[in-house]
Structures are given as C-alpha cells and as structure tokens.
Amino acid sequence: MVRIEMKKDEGRRKSGLGSASLDEERLDRRDFLIRAGFTLGSSTVAACGFAPVEKAIPYLIEPEEVTPGEPLFFASSCSACPAGCGLLVKTIDGRPIKLEGNPEHPISGGALCSVGQASILHLYDSQRLRHPLRAGQPSSWTEIDREISDQLEALRGEKRRVCFLTGTVHSPTQRELINRFLSTFESSHWASYDTPSCSAIVEAYEQTHGIRLLPQYQFDKAEVIVGLNADFLGTWISPVEFARGYRTGRALEGSRLRFSYHAQYESRLTLTGAKADDRFCVTPDQFLPILTGLAARIVERSEKEISLPAPEASFDQLLDPVVEKLWGSRGRSLLVCGVQDVRCQVLANLINELLGAYRRSIDLRYPSFQRTGDEAGVAELTSLLHEQEVGALFLLGVNPAYDFPREAQLLDGLQKVPCLVSFAPYRDETSEFAHFVCPPPHFLESWGDSSPTARVLNLVQPTVQKLGETRTIIESLSRWLGETASDRELVEKHWREHIFSRQVGFRAFEDFWTKTLHDGLAPIRPERLQVRPFQFESIEFAAITPSQTSDTVSLELYPPTPATDASPSSNPWLLELPDPLTQTVWTNVLIIGIAHARSLGLETGDLVEVSPTGTGDSLEVPVLIQPGQHERVVALSYGYGSKNSSRFIGTGPQWLERGESTWKTAIGVNAAKLLKPGEFGLHSVVTPVEIKALGRRTEIPLVQKPESSFPERFRHTPEGRGILREMTLETLLSTRPIIETEHPEDLWPQDHRYPGHHWAMMIDLGACTGCSACVIACQAENNIPVVGPDESQRRRALHWIRIQRYFTDHDEGVDVAFQPMLCQHCDNAPCESVCPVLATVHSEEGLNQQVYNRCVGTRYCANNCPYKVRTFNWFEYSANDQLENLQLNPDVTVRSRGVMEKCSFCTQRIVGARIQAKREGREIEEGELQTACQQTCPSQAIIFGDRNDPESLVSKLRQSPRGYRLLEELNTKPSITYLAAVRNRESEGGEPDE
C-alpha cells in the first residue's frame, strides 16, 4: 500500500493535477479535446510497447479485493497454544506476513504473546513436513489412506482398541470427528496430557463442586490477588488474557484509579513474582503448609465450622499481612494456585469460597477449556499399551518421546503398537518411529475452529494457499471414515448442525457464517454450566496432612519463559528471544540461588550433572546464579534440546573464528524427561535431586551480563543511576509529584520545529510484565534477522526492542523490574551529529531516521548512543533463497551487511496512516496508528501518539507524576517517556511491609 500510494501521490503533485482542482475546473470543449486526444494518443503509444509479463502476482483472475502491495486483514484464531487468542492476519499480495491480535476478541483483546507472534514463522518453515511419511519415507496420501484404512478395517472386528493420545483439543469440529471416528470401533480410548498440566485443579473441582472443570479466572475483578506457584503473567494457562485482566486492575491513569494488591508465593523467580507487590520465596513443599495456614486463618475469621489441620506457626510472617488483605477485601479477592497437588487445590477452592471469589473473580458457569489434559487416562493408555491391547494409536499435538517422562514407560509401550499414526507437522522424536506421519497444514492455511472457553468460539480460516501436500486432521479422519469432505465442508457442516442453534440474531446460516468469518468469532449464546455450590461437608479437610518439609534440594521444571508449553524449540525467533529473567538465549540453564551456588562452589557457566535421586536419569547443564531463587530449589526449563532444534546449531555466519559450537547434538537439554509422573498429571517438581559439579565450564549465551559480576555499589537502584525508577503506591498518592527531573535550559529551542505531528511514546514500567511479546512483534514487522547462538553470545543480536532486567536488593529478597529499551528518538539525538555522511537524520515529525543506503558503517552513532539501541549488520544476514523470506514485510527494507539499524517507530505504519488519512481528506486520528510493539502488548504498557495534539494520550501522560525521560540530564530530549513502576507497598524505601 505504502509504496504504490506514494507514487500516485507524487505524480499528482508534480503534474499539478490535484483531484480537487479537476472537479472545480470548468472543462470547455477545447480542453476536453486536448485531454481526450492526449489520453488516446498516450494510451495508444503505451499499448505498443512490449510490457513484461508480470509474474509477481500469480492470480489468473485477480480477486476484486486484492490490490498489490495493499494489506488485507483476515480474522482467525491463534493455534500456537491452547489459549485460543483471536487474530487478525495481515496478508500482502496473498501471503500472510504478520499476526496481530484481534481487538474485538474477548480473550486477547488485540494483544498477542511472543509465541503467537512467532508462530507465523512456522508457516514458512522449510523444515515443516510437506507430504505424508510412511515408515519415515515420503509417501503419497493415496498410499497412506489405503494402508491406514486397511489396518483400521482389520481392527474393526477386533477386541484391540483404537486410541488417541492428544494434548488439549478444544476445537469442536475436531472433537466431534475424533469421537465419531472412535465410535466406529468396538473399543477405543482417548487420553490426553498437557505440559504443564492443570489436572490437579480439575480434580479438585470434582471434589469440591462435583464437576471436572477449569474455571475462568478474572483478574480484572480482583482487588487482592494471591498467587501460589502460578505464573499467570508468564506461562500459566492463558497469560495474555490474565495479563490484560491484571492490567485492568492496576490503572493509575484515567478517570478511576484502581490498583490491586498482589502477593506471590513461589520458589523460582517468575514474571509474575517479579510484578508482585510482595513476593515470598518458599520451597515447593511449603505450599501445602502455607495454604493450610491461609485457610485456617480465613476459616477462623469466617466463623465456619471446618476443622483443619493445625497450621504451622513458622509461617506467621509470610501469611499474616496477606490474610489481612485477603479478608479485608473479601468478595473482591482472588487466590490462584498452580501447585500440581489436589490437596493444595482443594484448600485453594476452600479459601476462594470463603472469600466469595466465586461470586466475582472466578467464573465456574462458563469454564475454560484451555487445559483439558487428563493424565489419569494416559496411565490407562500406558497399561493398555503394555498389555498389547492397542491396535492403532493416533498422536495429535503431543510428542511423548520428547516431552513425556521415560519413567512413565509410555514410550516403551508406544513401540508395541502395530499401527502408530502421528499428526506431527515436523519430523520429531516420536514421528521418528511412527508408522505413518500425516502432517497437518499450518493454522494459517487451513480451516478449523476452537473454543478456548465456554464463552468463546473461534473460527480459523486459511489465509494462503497450502505450501505443501498437507492435510488437516479433520480431513484425514473423515477420509478414514470413508467420507470425502474437505476441511471447510467439515467445519461448516459441524457449525450448521451443532453451533448455529446457539446463534444470536441470525436467520440464515449463511449470514451467521459470513459474520463469524468476518469477525473470527461466533456470535453465540454461551452454554451455562450448572455447578453445585461448594460442599464443605464432602471433604475431610482435617485429613490433609502437610508432608514434612525437608532440607533436600528440589528441582523445579518450568515451561520456557515466555511460552505456555514445551514446544518453542523449533522456532528461531523464540530461541533467540532472551528469557526476560535470566537473559539467556538459545539454551536452558540450571538456575541456582546465590548462597546455594556459593556452598557448592559454583560459578555461572559451570557444568553440573543434575539427577533426581534414585532414578537413572541425569542431565548435564550449565548453572546460572540468579537472585530471587530459593536456596533449596534449582530450576530448569523444558522445551529445549529437541531434535528439531539441532538444525539451528550452525545458525549464524560461517567464518574462521566461529569455532566449534557449544552444542553438539541439540540446543540445550531436554528437561521434560525429568518430569515426574504422579497421581494427577505430570509433576514439575522433583525432590530430591543431586547436583554434582563436573569441573568443566561452558559459555552461556547471555545478552545481559550477570548482575553478580557487578561491583556492589553500582547495583542499579532507583537512587543510583536513575535508570529504572520505582515508587510505592503510598508515595504516589500522598506526595506527588515525586520524580525530580532537571529540565536543562534549551539554548536552541528553534533547532527542530515540529509543525505537524511530533511522535512520542510512553512506556509504563508499572504495566510492563517483561513478557517480550513486543520483541517478537517487532521482529516480525521489521524484518529483523536471526543471528544465531554464537553471534548472540557476542552481543550482536539485532532486536530493535529489548527487555532489560534490573535487580534491586532489599532486606526481604530481591525486586526485579523490566525496562523495554528501544530507540528513544531523541530530539537532540547524539547519533545524528556524529554521522559523517548524514545517514541518520531528524524528521520534522520528531523521528530519528536511519537511512540504510547512505550508511557507510562507521558505528560512531552506536558508540555515541547512551541507550545503546543501535544494532549493526556485522555480516550479511539475509539470504536470497529461503522459504522463510516469504514472511518478510514488503514495506520494510531488508538491510544489507555493514549498515546500522534501529527502531524506526514503525515508520512504515506512520506513512501508511498518513496516506490513508490524506486520501480521506483528514488528519491522522488518535489511536488509528499503533506501532507493532504497542499493538501486541497484553498489558498496554506502550502508548504511541502525537505530542503536538494536546488531547492525545501521550500528551497527557507526559505530564504524569510518574513520568521521566531516561538520562534526561544528558539533554538528549528523548521522545520516550517512562512511567515509573509502582508497587502496592506501604513502607517507603522498597521494603515489603512487616
């Protein structure tokens, strides 16, 4: 859109034939003849030329709505994880190039997480299977269908079962088809599991409310939030939705001031813990005593007759202030518990019941389907497998050879199945020995639907022609059922038969279908669930005996931050995305507390062997010393070390000094195999573990130097360098304004004038959770290449926006805060004055522009940038012959070797909005223009707008008492204003209340 429109625009200006003037002019006969003659003549001459055949756009008959270069948006739904966020897929010239959140979607509300943003890269992944495999060899669908049908036919009369092993499946059409497919056999079994699992929650509701469900947590309605090992802002169930809700409950600007109180009990530092007002670092075996203590105190206050085990007195300090707040705002408080232990979950339900959370902040009538895994069924499947009772097994969305613990013996059982069919999109660990692999297409090239919660029903529509001979799962199943329907027909049929009846306001199915297709979301009446009230009597609370807390060391396994499950390891964008807490890229590390490491004599980078006591399993990993980690808990993320990641080992420029990569076979280690199979699902805490130093070291690719190497007095407290500022809510409310900022006298106020717009950005550090969705959104929007693990280690990653992390020590532990760092678009930019060739210049709208084709690469601008936000193309990173290049945004230049680059404030979007506004004869309106980072931010921490417009949000927020410009004393006059982070603490000086 941008480029074509610019040409038109220029042409108009040059010829002086503005469209407006043409209308006003009275055309007389002579002029008419002159113009008509010119038109005829020129068109005749033009028609005589040999026009080249346009191959760029392969439409035989161009669809009416497609204009080359102009983006089209299609509503769809993200299937990268079961959270089911709504999408708007931006396509240009018939190919999707960017995913954006659908602003009208109730779950994501226009935001999207980093995993969702990165999922577009899988569409163009050249390693994705493009045809079915039979015994590991490429095959054809006809052959596959024939063989599978034959095998299934043989099973129909038999006693042996046909089984499905899946992850969470909440697509109504898919569920219906699987059920229909299974029902054609004598006996069948459908087992599912999730990594991480939520089945303890589901099981607890069975006990307390008599129904298996996963409730909908509504953080926006809670004024006091207590989290127990639930990283709801980072990785737990539906982080985008929860982060949005959490943010709504913490609004310091606007008409109504709300600020929730949040306490977090956790053993490793999480994004949620980093945000908490009070964070309590406990061991995993303390969760039960803590919950017992909380419950006992609340029962006592509620004057209910419930007998609980006697709480331990040692937790008084941890519990009393929190109980006070929980009870004080009962009816408006919420406790979320992510502990994979039914006893804990039952107590959590009890507390929530007594606090009245079910009336307000937890919705049981319209539950969530975002985690439906039920590991009890997997145990059953395992025994069936070992008894050779299974005739055929279909694997969907799971990779048990990689992410299921070996201890559970599922893997051995899988080898015994005579017909193992995998629906994996890649060659993975399990499809390696599957008899058939039937790869499904990417969700951007297929029809589908999803229902992440009872209220939401999404439609998934294809946005591009299939890139290979893949086939959707529903289509494959229907084929094996003897039907020949396409995926579209199957979805439409299911919707016509089962969903249309729940519609609101439509007579004809076609209208309903069109509307849904347009919105991506079905206008339906949600089905309300009848839930019986909590029955205290049914539960023997007194029987809950806390296990003895011990001094042994536990290992906590966690999903890679930021992601919600164990599968980012085949996406280079996500692999190169720094973990916001550890600042590691491309690998997983064993996180260890400071004192713990000291007692073992370990330094960051030392290799250790970690092994759960009593099992034969062990892993060799480097350690990373991290503040905020409990001294008796070590943590390791899964999602690494997969077969699919091994292809990235050599990623990066090939040159002499590259040397041998740290990784020999895969990137990182596969920690999922240490997960512990338990009664209700896979346990992510393994106790006890042994840690043995190996006496060897390795380089950990860290984008930020470990804080532990900093001299003590340069710990970057708010008082120190004034980089990342924080304040307590009390301070903000009582003594405003707090932040003293120097406003140096401007000697040349007329140096830069901004007659039209003056773009500015606002970053609310109080809202930012560090989730890093903005980093990937920017990478997708601005064609930022991946540099590979070795180059990342050299600090040459090219991200235009980074999430920088700072620790602040205080008596009770450590505070963590994040600061998104991107080009500050200074009005007095230090980079501009030093460039010898004027490759970086100031626009009259306040943008600091980088002219790539003028840049000679002196790197002086980067040196002189106090924020160090400029990144350099050390090598030629782009390649011409990659399928992945189809994702590139045609509105953004692909940079070549030897030039500097940096954030442009999404200048292509500004130009696009300007052209659109000009065409419609108006000014750019507030809110119509969003940068990629702003668009995707779940907590609306980034706001972009025109500073010259006094009514714009940025103008207003620039005056906020929390606002400060970074390193303002240098007089760089940044266009970005940071709003200081706020913690809901009573005391001043960064200490939690006593």
Place this chain on the structure above:
Amino acid sequence: MSNAPRVDPKLLSDSMSMGSVTAQICQGLDRPSSALWWGAFLAAATALGIGVAAVAYQLRVGIGTWGLNNTVGWAFDITNFVFWIGIGHAGTFISAILFLFRQRWRTSVGRSAEAVTIFAVICAALFPIIHLGRPWLTFWMFPYPNFRGPLWINFRSPLVWDVFAIATYFTISVLFWYLGLLPDFASIRERTRSRLRRKIYGLLSLGWTGSQQTWMRYETVYLLIAGLATALVISVHSIVSWDFAASIIPGWHSTVFPPYFVIGAIFSGMAMVLALTALARRMMHLEAFITVRHFDLMSKVLLFGSLVIGLTYVSEIFFALYSGDEFELFVYANRISGTTWGLYHAMIILNVGLPQLIWFRRIRASIPALFFIAVGISVGMWIERFVIVMGSLHRDYLPANWADYTPTWIELATLLGSFGLFFVLYLLFCRFLPVISISEVKQLVADIARREET
C-alpha cells in the same frame, strides 16, 4: 643564523669535512643491501602479507570477523588509528617545532622522524577505511560534487573533521619532507655515476642549482612550512581527540582531551623515533652522525612527556571525583578496578613509571636501556588508547548494555600488518634515500668549525 653559532660539538662524533659528510651518509645508498637489511625487510614484508590477507578476508566476509559487538563498536581499529597518528607527531615535532626553536640536534634525526610521520599517517589512515561496514563507500566521506541532491557530508561530525585534518596533515608532512630532501637529491645527483640514477635524482631534485637565490628561497619556504606544520602538530591530534571529546560517553567526553592527546602523541612518537633511530644507527652505520648526545636529548623529551602524561592521568581522576557524576566516577573506578584493570595499571607503569629511569645519567648514556624504555612507552601508549576507546564503551550508561571485548586473530593480524607496512616503507626509505639531511649536517659541520675558530 647568529654570528656566534651556539652549537653542541658532541652532536657529531668527530670532525669531518663537507665531502666526507656526503660520502658517509650516502655510503648506504651505493652499496648493495646488507644481509641485516634483507632480513629486516623480509620480516616486515611477511608481516605486511599476513595483514593484507587478514584485511582481504575481513573485506570479503564482513566486519563481524572482528571481535566488536553492538556495545563496543570501536576497539582495535580506532586504537590503532590513534596510535599511528600519534607516532607520526614526533616527526613533525622534531622537524618543525625544534627547527623553529633552533634545536640543532634535530639535524641528525629529523629526516627519519619526518619519514616516520609519513609512514605512520599512511598506516593510520588505513584503519578508518577498513573499519567501515562498507569500506567501498569511503569516498562518501569526502565533500565532492555529486548528483545525490542535498546529500553531502555532515560538517558537524568529528569524523569529517578527521578526514580534513588527516588529509591536510599528510599533505603538509609530505611537502615538508620533500622540500628538505631537495638539496640532498641534488647532492646525490652530483656524486652518482649511474646515468639512470642521475636522471632520477635529477628529476627529484627539481633542478636544484645550489645558487644563493635558491638557498634563500628554500630557507624561506622551509621556515614557512615549518610554521604551518607546527600548527598542525597541535591541531591534528586535537581534532582526533574530538572524535571522543565531542561525544557524550563518559570517559570520552572530556575537555582535557586535546592537550592530553597532543602531548600523548608527541610522547609516543618520540619514543618510536628513539627506538627507530637506534635501529637505523646500527643498521646504516650512522654512529658518526647520531651520537649518544642525541639519545640523551631525546630521552629528556620523553621524560618531560611522561611527567605531563602522568599529570593528565591524575587530573582525569580528579575531574571525575570533583564532578561527583555517577557515570564519570564509575568509568574511572572501572578502569582501575574493573575487568580490564590490568591494562590500566600496565599503562601507568609503562608510561609514567618506566620513563622515570631517564633521570639517571647512566640510563641516558645507554642506548639499549633507552631503546627498551622507548619500546615500553610505545606499548604503554597503545594500551592507553585502547583503555580510552574500549574501556569507555564497554561499561557506559545502562548496565544492561554492558559487554566485553576480545580481539579476534584477524584484528591482531591487521595490527601486525600495519607494523609490516610501516617497516617495509621505513626500510625502503633507509635503502634509497639519505637518512640524514646532508645539507643540514654540512651546516652543522661548518658551524662547529666556526665555533672552534672563535
């Protein structure tokens, strides 16, 4: 020239005649090259070859073959640049400033010092070119007429000032050096027997006749250019220092930089000249012309330089303490006790500690000892530039951006190559041109003779 010439007779080893001066200085030019010369030349040429290979590889693959990163954008490249520019300064200092101050001891070392200047500037100028991301576009840094509309160079950029400063400096240095060579070219022309050489040297001498008028004009022009060059000694390194001083990076942004850099340049350059003179004296058998007295005098310049450098080191720290600025304080704290503390302390020892030995007369009389000190200072001054360039960048404002730097072997090879280039040029100079100004030595001989008469 005054009537009673004040001249130190120790500047020449024994009394010599006008004819023997020419013969002795030119003896090296007539004889075939010695084994020593060939050995040195081959070593230098090998180093140059390694450097050329490294640079070729870097140009083909990318600047990423250096150890730089997004935080440390300059390290070896600009360190080497400043180092070589600094080396060049002694030549101009000796030939121009000492000429204006009528320091007669410059006579024997001036010519080679000027050659050092030119070769050092050539080495220096290479680095800003090859360190570019796209070196093939270097010409964009020059203000030449083009068709790119309003796009020209940015006159606010210190790098553009650099381009002008270095270009001017190089031009003046070459002119000055060549001008001084004119009478000597004529001398060689007169004494050589080969027709070809006579033709070449005749051409080079621009038809020098040796008439009274020629000499008068020669001396006027020489004096004028000496005056110009004197200004350049101050200006060039001041401008180079603005590359840093005009930035806003703590450790760079400092008003003391221009004088600090100028004195540093003269200091490091004098050390290099001393070391090279010691080598040339030995290799070209010039003991008669370059005496212990010369070394004694040069070493005193070194001693003075080290004291001033020591003062700037102290005053930098004082400024930081006096400013009370968090960032400024941290830069010096980091230099002294951070990850690169060893470099800082090596710099202090080599540049301030070691030269204090020169206070002792016995050290001043020992050429090997002075050679050792001079090499130490050269290394120390290289480290100083590295500490300034890299040490300020790798720990700047936002701790999250901090990074470390280690050179790759390609950078090391490039540094080696620049030494190779320098020595190849210097050895060729020793072989084909009079290393000592014949005409000036003759003047000295005459003056000493006149002094003895009175």
